[in-house]
């Protein structure tokens with residue numbers, strides 16, 4: 001069980017690294033004025049989202065479900081955790097939609113908007129880690 005939990009946490013860290021870094025790329029991309037920079041950011045965003053974030057999300061969820069359904073670790077805290085994770089997965093797919101918006105050169109939002117988006121994963125991280133470590137209910 002501990003090996004499963006270890007890999008659950010490893011892929012969670014990789015997923016969150018992308019959840020924090022991708023909006024940062026959007027900040028610089030929204031400020032870019034030359035075509036070369038635009039093309040460079042498109043490649044970085046696509047590779048980060050498809051090559052790191054999405055596989056890490058799938059593995060985090062897979063190992064989490066294995067801990068829950070395979071080893072029977074459960075409780076009200078876990079149901080609340082899964083509810084927050086569902087919102088986080090929706091946030092992940094929204095970021096994926098934004099990757100496509102930038103790829104079409106049709107972004108209309110300013111870098112300030114993406115600086116705020118950059119902070120959102122922290123709220124999810126605090127909520128999920130408190131629920132699973134403290135198990136308040």
Ligand code: HEM
Pocket residue numbers: 005008009012060061063064065067068073074078082085088125128129132133
């Ligand atoms: C479907 C989604 C998920 C399920 C079903 C799930 C389930 C679980 C379960 C059953 C444990 C073991 C808890 C224990 O042994 O006390 C665990 C541990 C953990 N989970 Fe998840 N998890 C999910 C997603 C996530 C996500 C997105 C994060 C991101 C922050 C996360 C962070 C952690 C951490 C840090 C631990 C280790 C806690 C400890 O050792 O005290 N999990 N998870």
